[in-house]
Amino acid sequence: MARKFFVGGNWKCNGTTEEVKKIVTTLNEAEVPSEDVVEVVVSPPFVFLTLVKSLLRSDFHVAAQNCWVRKGGAFTGEVSAEMLVNLGIPWVIIGHSERRSLLSESNEFVGDKVAYALSQGLKVIACIGETLEQRESGSTMAVVAAQTKAIADKVTNWSNVVLAYEPVWAIGTGKVATPAQAQEVHCELRKWLHDNVSAEVAASTRIIYGGSVNGGNCKELAAQADVDGFLVGGASLKPEFIDIIKAATVKKN
Ligand SMILES: O=C(CO)COP(=O)(O)O
Numbered sequence: 001m002a003r004k005f006f007v008g009g010n011w012k013c014n015g016t017t018e019e020v021k022k023i024v025t026t027l028n029e030a031e032v033p034s035e036d037v038v039e040v041v042v043s044p045p046f047v048f049l050t051l052v053k054s055l056l057r058s059d060f061h062v063a064a065q066n067c068w069v070r071k072g073g074a075f076t077g078e079v080s081a082e083m084l085v086n087l088g089i090p091w092v093i094i095g096h097s098e099r100r101s102l103l104s105e106s107n108e109f110v111g112d113k114v115a116y117a118l119s120q121g122l123k124v125i126a127c128i129g130e131t132l133e134q135r136e137s138g139s140t141m142a143v144v145a146a147q148t149k150a151i152a153d154k155v156t157n158w159s160n161v162v163l164a165y166e167p168v169w170a171i172g173t174g175k176v177a178t179p180a181q182a183q184e185v186h187c188e189l190r191k192w193l194h195d196n197v198s199a200e201v202a203a204s205t206r207i208i209y210g211g212s213v214n215g216g217n218c219k220e221l222a223a224q225a226d227v228d229g230f231l232v233g234g235a236s237l238k239p240e241f242i243d244i245i246k247a248a249t250v251k252k253n
Contacts, residue, residue: 003206005248006229009042009236020048024055030242035059038248041091063091069113081120095127097168107150115154123160132169158201164231170211179220182209186226215240218247
């Protein structure tokens, strides 16, 4: 089954109203491959979600950067999956490494969040990835397999899940994984899905790469067989995000 190229822009905790409007204008004016070729999703902070949704071109979509693990209620400061659905937000990022490390989100908590968001009808970009220490000690695959297993334990339908492999050492560091390093992990992850979920899920689930992706390195990464797109941080705030979206055309050649 063909996996449509996916490019997500994670704006993290950045932006003012004016900056957000400027980014959206740049996106709206860009000439990019059609929706049949690439799925584009941008993820502003919660407070800008409705603004971005109202201004953004209709072939691009929006994602929240997190949501609560269960039904809303007495959880001060949280935003529920139901609220995102109510606002017409189709996607949510879950398990980003910044939340795993800074806010101590465990594998199990992330698995529960993914399952709950899916149960409410959201589509999920589920993030996994190893730290530098874990890579250097040779445990990359064990770490990402455990993170993926915690999701697989709770999820039965993978059709609305995109798996984002984001090595922590590559995030915001300018130290991008080499195309071979990304391909190696993506290929292993697909094999893990094949062996532990199903051949269908392995073949159809998009596995995207995140960590210092930019306009200069995106094409070579996109050319890797098991790299189905990107989750972009810093560069998604800049016009070069358009070049990253255009890397989708590498897959057609
Ligand atoms: O964390 C990321 C996307 O979710 C990647 O961030 P950078 O592209 O800034 O390294």
